[in-house]
Amino acid sequence: MPTKPEIQGTAHAPKHRAPDEVLVSMQDVEVYFQLRGGSMARLLGMDTGSVRAVDGISLDLRKGEVLGLVGESGSGKTTLGRALLGLVAATGGEIRYAGQDITKLSTRHLRRLRGDLQMVFQDPSAALNPSMTIETAVGHPLKIHGLASGEELHRRVADALERVGLSPPERFMFKYPGDLSGGQKQRAVLARAVILDPVLLVADEPVSMLDMSVRAKILQLMLDLKRDLDLTYVYITHDLASAKFFCDRVAIMYLGRVVEVGRTEEIFADPKHPYTRSLLKAIPEPDPEKALPRDLPRGEIPDAASPPLGCAFHPRCPEAFDMCGWERRDLRALIEAHWTRHEALDFETERGTIANLDDLDEPSHEAVVAAGRSSSPVDVEDLLHRIREEDADEPLWRGVEDMTLTDGGVRVRFHDGADPRLRPAGGVEVACHLYPEVEPAAGEGPAS
Amino acid sequence: MNDRMEPVVSVRDLRVWYGTERGAVRAVDGVSFDLLPGETLGLVGESGCGKSTLGRGLLGMLPEGAQTDGEIRFKGENLRTVSRSRLRDMRGPELGMIFQEPLTRLNPLMRISEHFEEALRAHTPGISKDTVERAALEVLGLMGIPPTRYRSYPHEFSGGMRQRLMIGLALVFRPAFVVADEPTTALDVLVEAQIIRILHDLRREFDTSLLLITHNLGIIAEACDRVAVMYAGKIVEVGEARQVFRDPQHPYTRELLRSTISLSTTGLNYIPGAPPDLTDPPPGCHFHPRCPDAMRVCEELDPIDQELSGGQRVECWLHGPDHLIGVDGRDRLRVREELSVADEA
Numbered sequence: 001m002p003t004k005p006e007i008q009g010t011a012h013a014p015k016h017r018a019p020d021e022v023l024v025s026m027q028d029v030e031v032y033f034q035l036r037g038g039s040m041a042r043l044l045g046m047d048t049g050s051v052r053a054v055d056g057i058s059l060d061l062r063k064g065e066v067l068g069l070v071g072e073s074g075s076g077k078t079t080l081g082r083a084l085l086g087l088v089a090a091t092g093g094e095i096r097y098a099g100q101d102i103t104k105l106s107t108r109h110l111r112r113l114r115g116d117l118q119m120v121f122q123d124p125s126a127a128l129n130p131s132m133t134i135e136t137a138v139g140h141p142l143k144i145h146g147l148a149s150g151e152e153l154h155r156r157v158a159d160a161l162e163r164v165g166l167s168p169p170e171r172f173m174f175k176y177p178g179d180l181s182g183g184q185k186q187r188a189v190l191a192r193a194v195i196l197d198p199v200l201l202v203a204d205e206p207v208s209m210l211d212m213s214v215r216a217k218i219l220q221l222m223l224d225l226k227r228d229l230d231l232t233y234v235y236i237t238h239d240l241a242s243a244k245f246f247c248d249r250v251a252i253m254y255l256g257r258v259v260e261v262g263r264t265e266e267i268f269a270d271p272k273h274p275y276t277r278s279l280l281k282a283i284p285e286p287d288p289e290k291a292l293p294r295d296l297p298r299g300e301i302p303d304a305a306s307p308p309l310g311c312a313f314h315p316r317c318p319e320a321f322d323m324c325g326w327e328r329r330d331l332r333a334l335i336e337a338h339w340t341r342h343e344a345l346d347f348e349t350e351r352g353t354i355a356n357l358d359d360l361d362e363p364s365h366e367a368v369v370a371a372g373r374s375s376s377p378v379d380v381e382d383l384l385h386r387i388r389e390e391d392a393d394e395p396l397w398r399g400v401e402d403m404t405l406t407d408g409g410v411r412v413r414f415h416d417g418a419d420p421r422l423r424p425a426g427g428v429e430v431a432c433h434l435y436p437e438v439e440p441a442a443g444e445g446p447a448s
Numbered sequence: 449m450n451d452r453m454e455p456v457v458s459v460r461d462l463r464v465w466y467g468t469e470r471g472a473v474r475a476v477d478g479v480s481f482d483l484l485p486g487e488t489l490g491l492v493g494e495s496g497c498g499k500s501t502l503g504r505g506l507l508g509m510l511p512e513g514a515q516t517d518g519e520i521r522f523k524g525e526n527l528r529t530v531s532r533s534r535l536r537d538m539r540g541p542e543l544g545m546i547f548q549e550p551l552t553r554l555n556p557l558m559r560i561s562e563h564f565e566e567a568l569r570a571h572t573p574g575i576s577k578d579t580v581e582r583a584a585l586e587v588l589g590l591m592g593i594p595p596t597r598y599r600s601y602p603h604e605f606s607g608g609m610r611q612r613l614m615i616g617l618a619l620v621f622r623p624a625f626v627v628a629d630e631p632t633t634a635l636d637v638l639v640e641a642q643i644i645r646i647l648h649d650l651r652r653e654f655d656t657s658l659l660l661i662t663h664n665l666g667i668i669a670e671a672c673d674r675v676a677v678m679y680a681g682k683i684v685e686v687g688e689a690r691q692v693f694r695d696p697q698h699p700y701t702r703e704l705l706r707s708t709i710s711l712s713t714t715g716l717n718y719i720p721g722a723p724p725d726l727t728d729p730p731p732g733c734h735f736h737p738r739c740p741d742a743m744r745v746c747e748e749l750d751p752i753d754q755e756l757s758g759g760q761r762v763e764c765w766l767h768g769p770d771h772l773i774g775v776d777g778r779d780r781l782r783v784r785e786e787l788s789v790a791d792e793a
Contacts (some may be wrong), residue, residue, distance in 0.1 A: 072636035073607075181722060182495075211494045212663055213707045216716040238637060242709050245716070268711070282641035284666030285710050288690040292648075292670055296641050298592075300606045316638075336594035344585035347595045357596060 023097070023200060023232050024061040024084060029054055030092030031079050035305060051304045053079040055256035056093070058422075061200070066226070066233040068247035068264070070240060070279075074301040075253040081202045081236045085117045086110040097200075115145060118193040122205035124185035128177040134161070135173040138192045145196065160191040163228070165221060183214040187221065194225060204236040219246055240279055244268050252276045255304055255312040262428025272430040274319045299333070309363050310417035311433065317395065323433050325417030326399025328367040332360035334396055338387045353379050355409070365416055370409040380410045455482035455521075456624050456657045457506070462518035462528070464498075464505045471727040475501040477681030478518075480753075483625070486651040488658040490672035490689065492665060492704070496723045498681040499661045503627040506659065507543050508535045522625060540571050544618035544626035544656075546611075548633050553614055554602040560584075560613060561599050567617055583620055590653055591616045591646060608639035615646065622654050629661045640667075647671045665708050669693055677701045680724055680734035684751075687760030697762040699741045733765065736781070741766060745777035 297316035310325010464476035
């Protein structure tokens with residue numbers, strides 16, 4: 001089934017560019033945000049930790065393609081998109097464009113690149129200055145870069161508006177953003193983005209604030225602009241359905257990492273990472289014959305300041321096994337989930353068995369579940385056994401190496417686990433232990 | 449659903465309008481429907497069609513200056529005309545509302561336990577802390593929130609958890625009727641799916657009738673028994689969700705389904721134009737300027753509510769009644785009004 005529309009007139013013509021010409025190359029890109037911590041910690045110069053918004057991503061963006069960065073909020077997709085344009089400073093790795101490393105450029109040099117690299121934001125109302133007319137807003141980039149003024153500026157703004165379907169331009173030029181509908185505003189934002197004749201457009205959720213009936217129109221406009229202006233897109237979204245339609249390749253992101261990347265058709269036909277599979281199953285389809293599955297991943301995307309050990313997705317993964325990185329905090333979640341399922345009365349009687357759940361909050365592959373004041377280590381063991389019997393298929397138990405009684409409670413040791421790196425599987429790359437990691441043969445470079 | 453069941457909510461010819469300088473905005477323009485016990489009715493349509501106004505109007509939560517007419521029958525009373533204090537007493541035990549932005553509805557200085565205590569005490573003065581806790585923990589359990597978090601503050605919860613909390617707070621009274629306005633719009637895909645599951649299971653756990661307002665047709669298909677499609681202040685089609693999705697009878701419903709981008713989308717479709725200005729909607733059927741099937745009668749006469757088989761109702765001249773359509777009334781509108789691409793929502 002074709003997922004891309006046939007563009008008439010180009011089907012028979014050979015593409016005039018090399019298909020794999022790399023436009024932007026990202027190598028181990030990292031964006032860490034330092035946490036401020038408390039005043040005492042700052043005074044004493046303590047390490048307050050950092051949020052790894054983008055945590056070592058390597059991707060190539062090919063000329064003329066639409067690359068989708070797909071993930072939930074907190075996956076780092078927007079931060080990566082901004083880093084691509086130098087809007088947020090990468091703290092590690094490199095981003096090569098036109099022979100230079102964007103991460104090393106000064107603001108002045110970056111400004112020169114802005115003509116080539118443009119961004120479209122999610123909320124068109126916030127992206128347009130409410131006190132600027134559409135003509136001023138759309139012509140702003142030309143003016144700032146000193147590329148046009150007077151009659152020439154006016155003409156080029158009119159052309160840009162015409163190009164995005166805001167025609168006749170005279171009808172829109174003198175209006176203010178407040179006079180336009182959401183879709184019209186997003187068209188104006190696109191006009192402003194293309195007026196400098198860019199090479200790359202990073203579009204961050206360009207349609208998600210718009211009504212369903214308008215989304216298709218804006219996506220169609222973006223496809224037209226891409227064809228007419230020979231653009232390359234990075235399309236950032238949480239919406240897999242539009243990504244499936246719109247992108248040539250997609251990178252599925254989770255907690256600052258790419259967990260699966262490959263050609264769109266292949267990823268949607270045969271999703272490999274359990275996270276990708278869950279996302280695809282979770283989309284409510286307007287088809288009453290299909291129902292959401294019961295086995296949706298539990299919980300939510302974890303705190304990036306203190307990510308899970310091993311694979312970041314393991315606490316939610318329905319297919320996780322021993323080497324996925326089970327740890328102390330997962331045990332806490334399991335005990336809490338047990339109490340959530342039970343009557344309040346059971347919780348009343350059982351809560352005293354365990355001294356303090358907060359002791360289980362530090363990341364570690366070993367946990368000591370201390371007995372409460374009026375209970376013994378054996379009571380704790382009984383409780384854990386009861387929880388295990390309730391749901392023997394719970395993936396966490398696959399990660400338990402042993403459970404031993406100690407003086408004050410029960411010691412649970414988990415397998416060490418490992419953090420899965422991206423590895424080829426089928427025609428895509430996936431970061432998951434379900435797929436064996438193949439060492440590249442000597443002399444061969446890593447596949448990109 | 450059982451046909452003989454008495455509806456919980458019965459709305460007849462409800463109208464809501466606001467006076468503005470440009471004239472009255474008729475946000476809800478003669479809406480009638482029934483909601484059966486334990487039933488979930490989805491309300492869908494583009495922005496600016498009056499969905500939220502209708503939802504708020506049902507619970508008497510409209511802003512100052514809104515005028516209403518018609519009847520909202522709930523357990524023998526007309527909610528539109530009951531006193532403010534009576535309505536306040538009913539909100540909570542009988543009527544509930546779930547909003548889109550959970551964080552703005554929770555008090556950041558109050559623990560979750562205090563939210564429940566405040567809510568329950570307002571209606572049952574002197575209720576003991578233990579009774580509150582037991583009721584709260586039971587509903588939180590159904591929402592998937594651990595009892596260990598009962599004394600936490602709102603900021604200690606994630607977005608999805610906060611929305612569960614809000615739903616829990618609305619349901620702790622086991623109200624007979626709840627309006628949920630875009631409850632999952634601000635959430636991620638997986639969390640949204642979890643919340644849809646909860647809403648889907650409501651009828652079994654609580655026997656609550658739910659009006660679920662959303663622009664997402666996928667959510668309707670997933671969580672609703674019946675669906676009402678709203679356009680320009682009117683319900684243009686209502687029926688069993690499966691039936692309406694399989695075989696939409698109103699061109700607006702059909703085009704709305706066609707323009708939705710789903711995993712099976714292979715081409716882009718959209719409805720030209722935008723919903724009309726509700727101070728001055730087009731004559732006849734409000735949808736006719738955007739309708740691919742528009743006929744001459746559509747711009748002349750208001751369409752009439754027609755009942756089709758299976759209880760489906762539709763307001764569209766394609767379904768008659770024939771005796772009211774003039775000799776050339778079925779002629780195609782010659783030139784469908786030329787709509788600029790830019791005339792969009």
